[in-house]
Amino acid sequence: MEARAGANQRIARISAHLQPSNFQEGSDVLLKRGECRAKGGAPGFKVAILGAAGGIGQSLSLLMKMNPLVSVLHLYDVVNTPGVTADVSHMDTGAVVRGFLGQQQLESALTGMDLVIIPAGVPRKPGMTRDDLFKINAGIVRTLSEGIAKCCPNAIVNLISNPVNSTVAIAAEVFKKAGTYDPKRLLGVTTLDVVRANTFVAEILGVDPREVDVPVVGGHAGVTILPLLSQVKPPSSFTAEETEYLTNRIQNGGTEVVEAKAGAGSATLSMAYAAAKFAGACLRGLKGEAGVVECAFVDSQVTELPFFATKVRLGRAGAEEVYQLGPLNEYERIGLEKAKRELAGSIQKGVEFIRK
Numbered sequence: 001m002e003a004r005a006g007a008n009q010r011i012a013r014i015s016a017h018l019q020p021s022n023f024q025e026g027s028d029v030l031l032k033r034g035e036c037r038a039k040g041g042a043p044g045f046k047v048a049i050l051g052a053a054g055g056i057g058q059s060l061s062l063l064m065k066m067n068p069l070v071s072v073l074h075l076y077d078v079v080n081t082p083g084v085t086a087d088v089s090h091m092d093t094g095a096v097v098r099g100f101l102g103q104q105q106l107e108s109a110l111t112g113m114d115l116v117i118i119p120a121g122v123p124r125k126p127g128m129t130r131d132d133l134f135k136i137n138a139g140i141v142r143t144l145s146e147g148i149a150k151c152c153p154n155a156i157v158n159l160i161s162n163p164v165n166s167t168v169a170i171a172a173e174v175f176k177k178a179g180t181y182d183p184k185r186l187l188g189v190t191t192l193d194v195v196r197a198n199t200f201v202a203e204i205l206g207v208d209p210r211e212v213d214v215p216v217v218g219g220h221a222g223v224t225i226l227p228l229l230s231q232v233k234p235p236s237s238f239t240a241e242e243t244e245y246l247t248n249r250i251q252n253g254g255t256e257v258v259e260a261k262a263g264a265g266s267a268t269l270s271m272a273y274a275a276a277k278f279a280g281a282c283l284r285g286l287k288g289e290a291g292v293v294e295c296a297f298v299d300s301q302v303t304e305l306p307f308f309a310t311k312v313r314l315g316r317a318g319a320e321e322v323y324q325l326g327p328l329n330e331y332e333r334i335g336l337e338k339a340k341r342e343l344a345g346s347i348q349k350g351v352e353f354i355r356k
């Protein structure tokens with residue numbers, strides 16, 4: 001009898017927390033909702049996804065809920081988080097999931113986070129460049145970065161919102177203004193370029209893409225995406241035609257998807273995969289695992305530019321080591337000069353957006 005009364009109480013408590021209206025009532029209710037699942041929660045890191053109800057955000061939420069290093073997963077968006085949170089929270093993995101809706105809940109979503117992943121913002125349509133997204137996404141990234149500076153200044157930030165070549169500079173300027181900037185902790189996500197490069201190179205070589213490692217340096221737009229085919233592992237050689245074909249396809253991989261989706265957005269599934277791979281690497285670094293190396297667009301002294309993508313070693317402090325470019329062939333040296341010219345303008349545009 002007593003056991004039944006206790007069970008009924010537990011059911012009543014859970015049902016109350018699952019009312020969709022609770023999402024509008026403030027974060028306390030949402031925290032309690034998470035707590036009712038926290039008993040089974042695994043020890044690990046606290047991760048927030050900003051833009052969690054979007055094309056990338058939803059799949060990324062699914063993948064991060066599957067990561068055993070995540071103990072708490074905060075899903076924030078300006079629309080539709082109740083549905084996404086309810087859905088993802090039913091997965092029988094360790095992470096406790098909490099949803100946050102609208103700007104009044106941004107601070108609750110961010111407080112205490114170890115890693116913040118940002119896929120918030122509008123995607124491209126056919127005929128647009130990533131820079132055409134600047135007008136809308138720059139303001140979104142500024143607002144979210146201000147929230148991070150205030151609520152979790154020590155979190156590692158994975159910035160996905162385009163144009164990455166400018167949005168990373170925007171976030172850096174916001175953090176500098178707030179006095180919280182740590183160059184090791186701000187990482188522009190370029191993993192999709194590496195994922196594509198590995199896939200396309202594996203197709204040419206006729207091998208499993210999981211056996212291939214292509215460093216992709218520079219930035220994340222058109223000619224700024226520079227695959228270093230001379231440094232492919234396992235060591236491989238390519239004809240001039242193959243080099244031209246692979247470089248063009250890797251640089252235009254995003255446009256290939258935008259055109260195939262014909263107005264319905266840009267890469268979401270492969271990007272969620274790439275973002276989860278990169279975030280997973282950041283978490284392994286945070287945990288203290290040795291030898292975690294990924295490409296990322298970071299504060300850098302590798303070139304004369306303030307930001308540049310190269311391989312970085314991820315550790316407890318974030319991007320603890322930024323690797324040099326290594327030996328380049330003539331084709332890559334020419335590509336590097338082109339990449340730097342375009343990158344300089346994109347970075348400056350991001351800096352000026354905050355400093356103006």
Ligand SMILES: NC(=O)c1ccc[n+]([C@@H]2O[C@H](COP(=O)([O-])OP(=O)(O)OC[C@H]3O[C@@H](n4cnc5c(N)ncnc54)[C@H](O)[C@@H]3O)[C@@H](O)[C@H]2O)c1
Binds near residue numbers: 057119271
């Ligand atoms: N770095 C990369 O390699 C890469 C790859 C693919 C896409 N992207 C970029 O990622 C971004 C998102 O793409 P998507 O396909 O998921 O777009 P989407 O439109 O499907 O989703 C974006 C989400 O962001 C949300 N959002 C808008 N303003 C917000 C705010 N102020 N705070 C929180 N959330 C907000 C929207 O409500 C939406 O749910 C785009 O800018 C796109 O260009 C980057």
Ligand SMILES: O=C(O)C[C@H](O)C(=O)O
Binds near residue numbers: 123124130254258267
């Ligand atoms: O191409 C885009 O606009 C999205 C993204 O940057 C990509 O590379 O797929």
